[in-house]
Each structure stands twice: as C-alpha cells, then as structure tokens.
Amino acid sequence: MLDGVDPALVDEAEIALNDTPGVIGDDSLQLRWIGHQLHAEPSVQVDGTLDLQAAHAIAHEAQDRLCHHVPKLTEVTVHVGPPAAQDG
Template identity: 45%
Template sequence: MLGALGVWVGWPAADPVSGIVIAVAILLVLSTAGREVFRRLLDGVEPQLVETVADALRTTPGVRGVRRVRMRWSGHQLRGEADIEVDPALTALQAQGVAHAAEQHAVSHTRRLTELTVHTSPAGGP
C-alpha cells in the first residue's frame, strides 16, 4: 500500500523499498523467534531462571552455599538438579531434611519448576 502511494506521487523506487523494509522486519522477528525455539530444542533455560532457583536455595534455612544448579525444559515444565552445601556436623537424616526444604522452597518460588533433585555436600568439602 505504501509502495503504491509512493509510485503514485512519482517515486518509482517506493515499491521495492517498502518490500525490502517489510522483508527486514520479518527477518528480525523470525531470527528472535528462531533463537528461542532453538534454545528450547536443546533444553536450554534462561540464565535468570537458573539464578532464581539458586537464590531460593540460598535463602533456605540450613543451606550454607549453592555449588551448582542445572535445569532443563521437559515440555512446558522445568526439571532440575542442584548441589547445595550444608553444615558438615549434620546427620544424614538432618541433611536430607535440609535438601527437602530447599527443594520445596525452590519449587514454590520458581514458575513452571515441577521437580528439583537436591544433592547435599558438607560445606568446605571437595
């Protein structure tokens, strides 16, 4: 429409120029959408979601540190694994309780996170 108007007022290049502008706009939208789809195909998760889970774990009582958080998409749900540090003096049962609390805290604070396996390690250990 804009190209036809330009030709009508005497600018013969208006039609091809408007076509190029529309093509560039389509390519920009396609490249953005393509990156997101490609990331999802490779089970990639946005870094801010991983940081949200790490922050939730850090604020759980009994967690002394977060070593690693890994997540992936499974359909429209997130699943993940986390390695946390706990007091080395805790018994295995107590460490399991901290891990369970950390899992529940992270799941309740992260949208679409449905499952998080939490491993515990003594703080300061390898």
C-alpha cells in the same frame, strides 16, 4: 547446564536455594526444560557435622522453596554435601 532457561529463572532458583535455612553454599545448579516442564538438579552445601535426618530436612526445604519460587518447575532432585574443606 541451562538448556535455554531464562537467566531470570536461574537467578530466582539460586536465591531460593541460598535463602534456605541450613544451606551454606551451592556447588552447582542445573535447570533444563523437558517438554513444557522445568527440571532442577541443585547441589548444595550443608554443615558436614549434621546427621542424615537433618541434612535430608534441609534438602526437602530447598526442594519446597524451589518449587514455590520457580514457575513451571515440576521435578527437583537436591544433592547435599559438606563444603570442600569438610569433605573427607
């Protein structure tokens, strides 16, 4: 879902996510404008054998990278999960 977001911002966000150490893929990325603020909700894949603390650290790094690389981004909620082959 893009809500009128410039495709260049979407590309920049995807690059920032995929360049995050520990992120091995992305399932989805939602960017939307709420007023004059941009909000992001990515879902990324990490190694399913990682402990919760390591997965949380990767999510935090992904959030930091998004905020640094995407202008006007004020709110980020990163969802983390294993690749489908490792799921359950």
